[in-house]
Amino acid sequence: xxxxxxxxxxxxxxxxxxxxxxxxxxxxxxxxxxxQYGTSIKEPATCAEDEFYVIDRISCKSGVSPNEYxxxxxxxxxxxxxxxxxxxxxxxxxxxDPQNVYSAGISGMASPYxxxxxxxxxxxxxxxxxxxxxxxxxIRYTLYNDLRQAYNNGLFTxxxxxxxxxxxxxxxxxxxxxxxxxxxKLVSLGVPVTVDSVMWLRQLMLKSKGMRMDTYEFYLKAKKxxxxxxxxxxxxxxxxxxxxxxxx
Amino acid sequence: xxxxxxxxxxxxxxxxGETKILNSHPVLVPDNVRTVPLPRGIPVDIFVGDIxxxxxxxxxxxxFQYIVLDAIAVWPQTLAAQIYVNTTRYFQRPDGVPHExxxxxxxxxxxxxxxxxxxxYREGLNPPLYIAPGQTWGIEVTPIEDIPEYTGSDVxxxxxxxxxxKYLLVDGVDALVAKAxxxxxxxxxxxxxxxxxxxxxxxxxxAALQEIPESISERKRRV
Numbered sequence: 001x002x003x004x005x006x007x008x009x010x011x012x013x014x015x016x017x018x019x020x021x022x023x024x025x026x027x028x029x030x031x032x033x034x035x036q037y038g039t040s041i042k043e044p045a046t047c048a049e050d051e052f053y054v055i056d057r058i059s060c061k062s063g064v065s066p067n068e069y070x071x072x073x074x075x076x077x078x079x080x081x082x083x084x085x086x087x088x089x090x091x092x093x094x095x096x097d098p099q100n101v102y103s104a105g106i107s108g109m110a111s112p113y114x115x116x117x118x119x120x121x122x123x124x125x126x127x128x129x130x131x132x133x134x135x136x137x138x139i140r141y142t143l144y145n146d147l148r149q150a151y152n153n154g155l156f157t158x159x160x161x162x163x164x165x166x167x168x169x170x171x172x173x174x175x176x177x178x179x180x181x182x183x184x185k186l187v188s189l190g191v192p193v194t195v196d197s198v199m200w201l202r203q204l205m206l207k208s209k210g211m212r213m214d215t216y217e218f219y220l221k222a223k224k225x226x227x228x229x230x231x232x233x234x235x236x237x238x239x240x241x242x243x244x245x246x247x248x
Numbered sequence: 249x250x251x252x253x254x255x256x257x258x259x260x261x262x263x264x265g266e267t268k269i270l271n272s273h274p275v276l277v278p279d280n281v282r283t284v285p286l287p288r289g290i291p292v293d294i295f296v297g298d299i300x301x302x303x304x305x306x307x308x309x310x311x312f313q314y315i316v317l318d319a320i321a322v323w324p325q326t327l328a329a330q331i332y333v334n335t336t337r338y339f340q341r342p343d344g345v346p347h348e349x350x351x352x353x354x355x356x357x358x359x360x361x362x363x364x365x366x367x368x369y370r371e372g373l374n375p376p377l378y379i380a381p382g383q384t385w386g387i388e389v390t391p392i393e394d395i396p397e398y399t400g401s402d403v404x405x406x407x408x409x410x411x412x413x414k415y416l417l418v419d420g421v422d423a424l425v426a427k428a429x430x431x432x433x434x435x436x437x438x439x440x441x442x443x444x445x446x447x448x449x450x451x452x453x454x455a456a457l458q459e460i461p462e463s464i465s466e467r468k469r470r471v
Contacts (some may be wrong), residue, residue, distance in 0.1 A: 027275040030461060062358065064261060066278040067403045080405075082276060096417070097271070098256055098295055098307035098385075104273065106255050109358040109405075110412055120359035122321055122366075125256050127438045149277045190446040223446065241371065 004178035011036035013165040014159030026146035032139045046136045052183040053131035057171040059113035060085045066145040076156040081166040082144040104142045113169040250422040258294035260284045260409040273301045286395040291388040307385045311428030314426040315379040319414040319417045321357035326392045333385045348390040357410045
């Protein structure tokens with residue numbers, strides 16, 4: 001299993017009786033992996049020596065207005081999180097505001113999860129984010145609707161047990177072992193790392209029996225074929241653009 | 249992370265009694281929020297205006313940055329968004345005079361809000377707008393009709409005014425590549441930046457086949 005299409009879903013669910021420390025502070029940033037709220041894992045996400053990650057998509061629960069809540073007999077049954085998500089590689093945040101300062105990231109209105117007919121995505125993570133060996137990566141969320149204060153104000157007494165208060169979805173591709181080596185090779189050649197490009201490079205390596213990998217002709221041929229395959233794939237998927245029908 | 253897909257979102261929803269917040273989004277509490285009214289015909293700068301989540305300074309590019317502004321969206325339908333770069337406005341009437349801009353009827357945010365879907369600008373602005381180092385840019389939103397203040401249960405996602413802008417930030421060494429692409433008459437896209445770097449790699453492979461001249465290989469180290 002050298003190449004795996006992975007996904008990670010983080011959820012903050014209601015726990016019926018409201019305990020303040022079960023829910024994050026509004027306006028503060030938390031990790032979906034190692035934060036103390038919702039579903040989490042024990043270790044931060046680190047890229048091992050024989051791994052290569054490509055983060056393809058991130059999205060989170062949509063909804064802004066805190067007044068769209070529904071309380072039924074003291075039980076909160078609907079809640080808008082008003083949330084943003086940021087990708088952090090080692091100590092660097094991916095998203096900045098237009099004045100070049102670290103920002104909360106993108107909202108669930110721009111990249112909603114789940115997507116519905118009334119909430120379609122505007123934001124695509126293109127180009128994708130590469131995470132190479134030794135780097136740690138994290139997705140951090142910030143909720144701007146204050147659940148704790150709403151409770152303190154007497155809005156509700158408990159929360160419906162299966163109510164999804166906040167949600168984050170991460171879609172990434174994990175390359176392991178020799179495929180990670182191939183992915184790094186593609187990066188060094190300036191070729192985008194996709195499942196197709198890695199598989200094609202592997203096929204070419206087997207064909208050439210590992211010889212003369214870095215020759216100029218080999219590189220040109222591989223790149224040309226990868227480009228043609230990607231173009232055909234886009235046309236087949238119906239997501240081609242005008243440039244796909246042009247020569248060159 | 250030299251080529252990054254960035255997005256910025258402006259809203260007019262604030263706690264009761266407040267009209268703007270700097271460098272962040274406001275923390276909102278149920279039953280204590282309102283939307284700030286937007287009078288007809290008066291433009292509001294989403295970066296440095298006096299309403300909603302704003303910034304300290306307008307969007308200004310450093311010497312080693314390029315921006316490719318490729319999508320804009322706005323809500324409600326009666327709100328129009330206009331892009332400006334320095335003193336030039338992007339959307340103009342046929343007689344060359346700038347107008348209020350593109351409305352939420354064409355580019356609703358979020359896409360699908362109240363059942364309106366962006367069909368015409370699915371691939372964003374084509375061609376995109378390039379913003380070069382040293383230039384100042386921003387977005388102004390102008391209501392075509394009065395957008396009233398909403399309070400209480402009327403503060404819904406359908407009644408909040410939004411403006412969303414998506415752009416590609418080309419930073420550092422890739423900004424040099426972007427400049428080379430512009431000089432060569434190429435579009436600045438992720439694909440073209442990669443392609444140009446491939447050409448550089450290819451040239452470097454050829455260059456690496458050359459022997460190092462004696463003038464370099466035998467040069468003494470100076471401290």
